[in-house]
Amino acid sequence: MATQMFEGRGHAAVYQKYRFAPGEELQQTILTYLKEKRANTAELVVDVGCGTGQGTRFLAEHFKKVVGTDISEAQIQEARDAPSLPNVSYLVCPAEELPFEDASVDVLTSFTAAHWFDIEKFMREANRVMKPGGCVAISTYTVDMSLRYGNCSEKLTKVFRETWDLILKYSHNRLKIVLEDYKEVFEALPFPDKKRITDIFDKIPMTIAGVVGYMESASPYQAFMKNDPKAATSLLQETEKK
């Protein structure tokens, strides 16, 4: 079954403000792969589970027509309100029912979203809409991030991970798919020619407020906030102080 976790307007606004675009190395990995498969001149690229459009906007710099799709109206509204190139549009629809003709999509991407989909149905749908010779690129970032700043990187990472561990207690069981590096998603891909890459290390410049905002945008934190708003708020305040 598909899971709806990103419906709130407040959550979408935090998401738009603090979620980062795919890092440089991930971008290059995807573009190089598409070139290798001769899919780099794609006409229609669809970014599924696009959220507020972080990945969609990156794709728009490289392809003719890019459509971001997401099940959450609030996320799509934020994506539409953000500045973007004229070749981008957005649609509210589930990943499992994409409003595209059979064999009409050249490249289909999904950034940090596939673990929320009904994987079996989504794969069937991806298979239906892809043109022969098209490419699918599904990625996620993992939860074990490291922070770096001068000589206090170790201390910063420790503070980050301690808070993160407390937040992760409120994780939906779908997060297991991320913790297992999308093995399940990869295995479900119904295409014979496929490649799994698990060693992409991107450095994303962020301020302290950015790191705390990133945690706030995470679905387990939003669950924590619903469960115990006082404790959730004070956890992030304490983390920022540290």
Ligand SMILES: C[S@@+](CC[C@H](N)C(=O)[O-])C[C@H]1O[C@@H](n2cnc3c(N)ncnc32)[C@H](O)[C@@H]1O
């Ligand atoms: C963690 S966010 C990722 C957003 C964006 N791709 C990014 O890289 O930041 C996951 C997104 O998947 C969307 N989503 C969850 N289940 C979905 C489904 N069944 N169909 C389409 N979108 C879905 C959520 O609404 C949310 O915007």
